[in-house]
Amino acid sequence: DIVMTQSPDSLAVSLGERATINCKSSQNVLYSVNNKNYLAWYQQKPGQPPNLLIYWASTRESGVPDRFSGSGSGTDFTLTISSLQAEDVAVYYCQQYYNTPYSFGQGTKLEIK
Amino acid sequence: EVQLVESGGGLVQPGGSLRLSCVTSGFTFSSYWMHWVRQAPGKGLVWVSRINSDGSSTNYADSVKGRFSISRDNAKNTLFLQMNSLRAEDTAVYYCARAAAAVRGVINTALDYWGQGTLVTVSS
Numbered sequence: 243d244i245v246m247t248q249s250p251d252s253l254a255v256s257l258g259e260r261a262t263i264n265c266k267s268s269q270n271v272l273y274s275v276n277n278k279n280y281l282a283w284y285q286q287k288p289g290q291p292p293n294l295l296i297y298w299a300s301t302r303e304s305g306v307p308d309r310f311s312g313s314g315s316g317t318d319f320t321l322t323i324s325s326l327q328a329e330d331v332a333v334y335y336c337q338q339y340y341n342t343p344y345s346f347g348q349g350t351k352l353e354i355k
Numbered sequence: 356e357v358q359l360v361e362s363g364g365g366l367v368q369p370g371g372s373l374r375l376s377c378v379t380s381g382f383t384f385s386s387y388w389m390h391w392v393r394q395a396p397g398k399g400l401v402w403v404s405r406i407n408s409d410g411s412s413t414n415y416a417d418s419v420k421g422r423f424s425i426s427r428d429n430a431k432n433t434l435f436l437q438m439n440s441l442r443a444e445d446t447a448v449y450y451c452a453r454a455a456a457a458v459r460g461v462i463n464t465a466l467d468y469w470g471q472g473t474l475v476t477v478s479s
Contacts, residue, residue: 243417282465284400291450291469292392292400303467335400339463342414344390344402 244269244338248347254355261323263350265314265336272316273340280340283312283321286349287332295334296321328354357381357468359451364473371441371477377434377451377470385409385429388454390466391436393447393475401447404436405454407462419445441477448472 245268255261271280279299284292294303296312299319309324323330331354336347363375377389391403404415404425413425424437434451452466 276459276461278461280463284466286400291471292466293469294455294465294467297455297465297467337400337402337465339465341463342402342405343416344405346400346402349399 243343244271244340244345246336246338246345246347248334248336248350250350251348252351252353254353255323255326256355257328258325259355261326261330261352263321263334263336263352265319265321265347267317267319267338269340270316271338271340279315279319280338281312281314281319282337282339283310284335284337285330285332286335292335323352326352326354357453359453359468359470361449361451361470361473364449364475366476366478367441368479369442369477372437372439373441373475375436375438375449375451375473375475377436379432379434379451379453382453382468384427384432387456388462388464389425389427389434390452390454391425391434392450392452392466392469393445394450394472395444395447398447403449406434438475441475443477446475446477448474 249264281299283296286292300312333349390405406425422440426435450472451470453468455464455467
């Protein structure tokens with residue numbers, strides 16, 4: 243099974259500043275046949291279900307603000323929020339969907355400094 | 356508008372059973388793979404199971420294999436999770452989620468719509 247590890251576990255960033263969350267997979271999630279990384283990022287606010295932000299490691303879901311971006315390939319990935327807004331306070335999860343069992347990182351709690 | 360509404364959660368004793376339902380609308384249910392994901396109180400997300408569009412193929416997490424069964428009724432746009440031999444560690448909010456559309460044969464996709472979840476509590 244693929245293990246997803248996020249860092250840090252929590253993060254405090256000032257409004258308007260950049261936030262960076264890292265995700266590492268225990269196995270390669272890049273499928274060479276189609277050159278796609280099977281990696282997604284989700285945002286979960288308190289009391290709400292997760293919301294898909296990024297898929298294929300770097301494709302922004304429709305309606306997601308462009309301050310959110312994803313990068314990386316193979317086993318190392320990053321979610322970046324370029325200018326933190328108050329409404330971005332949430333827990334962020336990476337997920338691999340390369341194979342079952344699909345697996346999530348442990349989550350990164352993002353707060354305002 | 357895509358909607359997924361779970362129901363069937365509640366309090367059950369260890370060893371008991373529950374059947375969760377997820378009624379969907381706003382999309383062609385029979386064309387999409389579907390998943391269940393759970394979240395224990397204050398904890399992270401854990402993938403539970405998935406089913407393909409016609410119900411002929413299923414996958415499970417090791418922690419629920421042999422105890423849980425995923426199924427669907429495409430005529431009623433509804434996804435199910437039959438949970439047997441429940442344990443305290445199965446206590447969680449259970450979310451149903453839709454897998455994004457498969458494109459050009461790529462069947463493993465991210466989960467693009469989620470329900471609000473239903474709480475299952477296993478306790479004596």
